[in-house]
Amino acid sequence: MRPFVYEQPTDISTAVAIASRFATDDDQPTRANAQFIAGGTNLADYMKLGVAEPNHLLDLNQLKEAALRQIQVTDGGIRFGALVRMGEAADHAEVNRRYPVIADSLRLAASGQIRNMASLAGNVLQRTRCEYFRETSWQCNKRVPGSGCAAMDGFNRQHAVLGVSDACIATYHGDFAQALIALDAVVHAEGGHGARKIPFAKLHRQPRDTPHVETDLAAEEIITAIEVPAIPWARRSLYLKIRDRESYAFALASAAVALDLDGETVREARIALGGVATVPWRAGAAEEALQGKKLDEASAGAAADAAFAGAHPRQHNAFKIELGKRTLVRALLETRDMKV
Amino acid sequence: MDAAAPRPKENQGEPLPRVDARLKVTGQAHYPADLPTANLAYGALATSRIAKGRVTKLRLDDARAVPGLLDIVTYGDMDKVDKPKFGNSGATSIGPLHDRTIFHDGQIIALAVAETFEAAEEAAQLIRAEYEEEKPTASFDSPGTKTVAAAGKSPMFKEDVKAGDFDAAFAAAAVKIDQRYSTPTQHHNPIELFSTTAYWQGDQLVVHEPSQNVTGWKVELARQLKMDPANVRIVSPFIGGAFGSKGPMTPRTAIVAVAAKRLGRPVRCVTSRMQAFGTQTYRAETRHRIRIGAGKDGRITAFAHEGWEVTSRPDLYVVGGTSATGRMYGYGSVLTHVSLVQADRNTPGYMRSPPETPYVYALENAMDEMAVALGMDPVEFRRINEPKTEPIGKKPFSSRSLIQCYDQAAAAFGWAKRDPKVGAMRDGDWLVGMGCATAIYPSAVAPCAARVRLTSDGEVRVQCGSHEIGTGIRTVAGQMASERLGVAIDKISVEMGDSGLPPAPVSGGSISTASVCSAVLKACDAIRSKLFAAATAEGSPLAGSHNEEFDLADGKIVAKSGASAKVEDVMKIMQVGAIEEYAEFAPKGATPEALKKLYAGTPEFHGGEQDEDSVKYAFGAEFVEVRINRYTREIRVPRIVGAFAAGRIMNTRTARSQLMGGMIWGIGQALHEATEVDRRYARYVNRDLQDYLVPVNADIKDLQVILVPEVDHAVNPAGVKGLGELGNVGTAAAVASAVYHATGKRIRDLPIRIEQLLA
Known part of the structure; x- marks a missing residue:
């Protein structure tokens, strides 16, 4: 392991100031000399x-701003401090009541130990677990641009079929994202x-020809909060995660769904x-x-087809198109049938 | 009694808690890399990123500049040491630092040694190799493989078994199948990482390393280092999971020993999980073709099993499971053939039930297909083909309780409630499927030595160079001494895992309980004989009762008539403070050199199908329920029941635990485990526990183990059949059968995954 300097800034502006000293214009945040942890x-x-x-x-x-560690429920929605741990948010009563899809997405992620450590902002910014990215002996455009x-x-098999480029899949x-x-x-930074x-x-950001550029954030920018607007009908929402084993695995396909229904007719869907x-x-x-459609297996299937219309499979992940569609159909029907 | 401690039935021992349970759960058990060692230096491996070619240049400047770096051991530094040998004690014949040739991905190219673990890691990462690359051969179907017949390539696999005229019988069969099956590459991934700690005391070398074979390693390491084995000591008091991976020594051990010698201080090298995929052994991928022919009555008349196994270029590692599958049922005729397919890969090695796991998977999946083809219940199909003698040598089974296992497991599982129609059972959006399969494992035993001491205070020490790999061998060896010497278990200490102790065979092949307990039994009986002789001598408390039967209980010698004498008093008469006996056990049929070979680290195995009088196997039956979502097709296993018969059960708690662990592993083999090989580069891709999936707790719901009573006096003096490798045999086939029952899809290639069920 390489030596590094470890600092514990105590307020946001100091953290930003220290990071700014190491940020250079040509370096992307993921490759910056100073990283937040x-x-x-x-x-x-x-x-x-x-x-x-x-x-x-x-x-x-050690940042002293209290809001970083708070979940605030307001008329406008809910505001998650950036340092709130995944486990805290997953267990929060109002999160569970108002936004089941958020609570599900957190609860079904990682393991209990990891959820107790991982911050919400860090979770959102997590980097890919692509096997070829994780190990430095392989070529990887994300890790070493142009390689x-x-x-x-x-x-x-684990790779993406949507939003892919010739440089990165x-x-x-x-x-949670x-x-x-x-x-x-909305993210506050x-x-x-x-x-x-x-x-x-x-x-x-999608990879396009610069897969090492992963977000809109500057190298010294810190996420301070994540705000979710009030959506009363989001009580009818869920997160369905399909994976090889029951727990502690990444999704092969997943769907976050919230439905505003008028009887069985969809007023608005979020997918x-x-x-x-x-x-x-x-x-x-x-x-x-x-x-405006009646939600049934047929209309859900048509929506799933639309969702994957632009998919680009590779040798081992073509199944994700069919699986992704079925995951969405099942998620839509299960959301429709929720008792709220 | 609770589920974890089943009430003993006939011929089953008490479910005593493990003697080292408290040490383990309180963190006081010292695994080899935990053993306190002063003035340690730390080593980290650098490994190749290509699978075939040559290292033309190593650039070490950046690594040498790391503060705290002490040494780099690389090409040229091992020249005075002999290359490893491939065999029971050696994982491979490749001497990675003897030769710049690269034989496989992840081959060791250097060892960096530094003052701290972190500096060693940094330096190892900074070692840059330049290669002359060649196009490697990854696996089956890759250009450049070489296929050779397996028979005779390993002392463990002498021939392709056969019986009768398969071709004629198959041609004439009324119902037949001809199918192909495959199993993937798998790595053991024990939670305890692989490590070597070495230090020198003058000419004496001490190595702390998790090992299933301390005696074999002592001899092999001494050979490599050109030393007297008496000057080498291997210490491995606890092993945090092995499953065969810590059976053969790898080239790292000698490299670390050389580093310790150069530095004149202890060196510890803990291999990262990623590096273990290339520097240790693994279960190579296999392919199978099975043909079964039967009459309409369900009697099998023809059975053929062809197997193909991947191995490395330099070493012909054979698993050869046809020896067991060819004897499983009462086939009319048998034809088998095993081939080795050489590729540019590291040498495979033993992994829990090495032959049976892949071969019995193929057989049992085929048996289920055959039952379907016959329109028969799969349990009845096995019942009909239950043999009186094994079909190859026509020898009897020393005991065979397979049908009892099927009947008890079927009853507990509720097999009678199964609707045999495919896809007929549902629970809401979940398709329900049920399947079953046979488990089999050869009951072998090997020579073993043990030393037992009984003091006049009633304390017992058992010493044996066997290995606590998590099976509970310390506990059951203590139980054997407790039973024979009439001493409570808390007065017994059991020392294992040190090559300085009386030698025991490799802890593999499920031989340890039988071999160790037979040696402990012999030593205890020698102590008993001395005590009984002294107690009945002239002037002693039980004088004159020569013709009586005696036993030891609660510190007393007790005659059948009821007369008794305190052991303490008898020892006073003997004028001794303790009686210590060193016993060497040799199984029936052992050669005259058997014990010499034990000390040389190359013990003979007896039993299984090798004996003249009978074949010896443990059996089991496993029943599995699967649930598959009708939309998304993920597969879950809510229930699994296994019933097993394995002769005398020394301890129902540790036996259940072994079988349960095996069954869980079997579920993993069915649904999760696979090392992915990037076929372009012959490199492993998913080299960590993030992507190498095994079952987690949430995957295992209702699991039941039934210990079926069985008495077998022919297997060995202890009456024990090993069961450590029984539980995971057949499980994957039971899952595959259940998946077929739920969906109508016969999946023949493991692991069974969502994508195979989507179409």
């Missing part, structure tokens, strides 16, 4: 593996240019898909396909 469940792992090589580690756990992609024609594995993008969440709000859907895309994936075409 909160739960450490992803970054520490990648530092041990030589995938991440920061010289400075800024531990955010090639070993996954493209390699063992790519690595899956975004997070679950699917709930957030479906519910039109503070950086060298002050505070700003970023629609969650704009936070992550996001996990395990199948390079970034958190809002399935707008599927939502539109359902609007």
Whole structure:
């Protein structure tokens, strides 16, 4: 393991200031000399593996701003402090009552131990677990820009079929982000240019020809909160995660669904898909396909077809298209049948 | 009694808690890399990123510049040491630092040694190799494989068994199947990582390393280092999971020993989980073709099993499970053939029930297909083909309780409630399927030595160079001494896992309980004889009762008539403070060199199908329920029941635990486990527990183990059939059968995954 400097800034502006000192214009945040760490469940792992090589580690756990650790329920919705742990949010009564899809997405992620450590902001920013990214002896455009992609024609069963490019097919594995993008969440960030709000859907960037550029954040920017608007009908929502084993595995396919129903007719649908895309994936075409329709197996199937219309499979992951569709159909029908 | 401690039935021992349970759950059990060692230096391996070619240049400057770096052991530094040998004690013949040739992905190219673990890791990561790369051969179907017949390539696999005229019988059979099956690459992934700690005391070398074979390693390491084995000691008091992976020594051990010698201080090298995939052994992928022909009455008239197994270029590792599958049922005729397919891979090795896991999977999946083809209940199909003698040598079974296992497991499972029609059972959106399969494992035994001491205070020490790999061998060896010496278990200490102790065979092949308990029994009986002789001598308390039968109980010698004498008093008369006996057990049929070979670390195995008088196997039957979602097709196993008969059960708690662990592993083999090989580069891709899936607690719901009573005096003096490798045999086939029952899809390639059920 490489030596590094470890610092514990005690307020957000200091953290931003320290990070700014190491940020250079041409370096992307994932490759910046200074990295933020909160739960450490992803970054520490990648530092041990030589995938991440920061010289400075800024531990955010001592930041004194209380709101960072709070879940605030307001008329406008719910606001998650960035340092709230996944486990806390998953167990929060109002989160469970108002947004079952959020609670499900957290509860079905990782393991109990990891959920107790991992922060919500860190979870959202987790990096791909692509096997070829994780191990430095392989070619990887995300890890070493321009070096090639070993996954493209390699063992790519876990890889994405949506939002892919010729440079990268690595899956975004997070679950929580699917709930957030479906519910039109907003990210609050503070950086060298002050505070700003970023629609969650704009936070992550598709790989295109720069897969190492993963988010809209600047190197010194810190997520301070995630805000989810009030959506009364989001009580009819769930997160369905399909995987090889019952727990502690990434989704092969998942669906975050919230439905506003008039009887069996869809007033509005919110759909996001996990395990199948390079970034958190809002399935707008599927939502539109359902609007004003009676929700049944046929209309759900048509929506699923629309969701995967632009899918690009590789050798080992073609099944994800069929699985992703079935996952969405099942999630839609189960959401329709929820007692709320 | 609770589920974890089943009430003993006939010929079953008490479910005593493990003697080391408290040490383990309180963190006081010292595994080899935990043993306190002063002035340690730390080693980290650098490994190749190619599978075939040559290292043309190693750039070490960056690594040498790491603060705290002490040494780098690499090419040239092992020249005065002999290359490893492939065999029971050696994982491979590849001497990775003897030769710049790269034979496989992840081959050791250097060992960096530093003052701290972190510095060693950093230096190892900074070692840069330049290669002359060649296109490697990954596996079956890759260009460049070489296929050779397996028979005779290993002392454990002498021939392709056969009986009768298969071709004629198969041609004439009224009902037949001809199918192909496959199993994937698997790595053991014990939770305790692989490690070597080595230090020198003058000419004496001490190695702390998790090992299933301390005697074999002592001899093999001494050979490599050109030393007298008496000067080498292997210490391995606890092993945190082995499953065969810690059976043969790997080249790392000698490299770390050389590093310790160069530095003149102890060196510890803990291999990362990723590196273990290339530097240790594994279960190679296998393929099978099975043909079964039967009459309309269900009697099998023809059985053929062909197997193909991947091995490395330099070493011909054979599993050869046809020896067991060819004897499983009362086939009319048998034809088998096993082939080895050489590729640019590391050498495979033993992994829990090495031959039976893949071969019995193929057989039992085929048996279920055959039952379907016959329109018969799969349990009845097995009942009809239950043999009186094994079909190859026509020898009797020393005992065979397979049908009892089927009947008891079927009753507990509720097999009678199964609707045999495919896809007929449902629970809401979940398709329900039920399947069953046979488990079999050869009951072998090997020579073993043990030393037992009984003091006048009634304390007992048992010493045996066997290995506590988690099976509970310390506990059952203590129980044997407790029973024979009439001493409570808490007065008994059991020392194992040190090559300085009386030698025991490798803890593999499920031989340990039988072999160790037979040696302990012999030592205890020698102590009894001395005590009984002294007690009945002239002037002693029981003088004159020579013709009586005696026993030891509660510190007393008790005659059948009821007369008794305290052991303490008899020892006073003998003028001794303790009686210590060193016993060497040799199984029936052992050669005159059997014990010499034990000390040389190359013990003979007896039993299984090798004896003249009978064949010896333990059997079981497993029943599985699966649930498959009708939309998304994920497969879950809510229930599994296994019934097993394995002669004398020394301890129902540890036996159940072994079988339960095996069944869970079997579920993993069916649904989860696979090492993925990138076929372009012959490299392993999913080298960690994130992507190498095994069942988690949430996957295991209702699991029941039934211990079927069985008495077998022919297997060995202890009457014990090993069961450590029985529980995971057949499980995957039972799952495959249940998946077929639920969906109508016959999956023949493991693991069974969602994508195979979506179409």
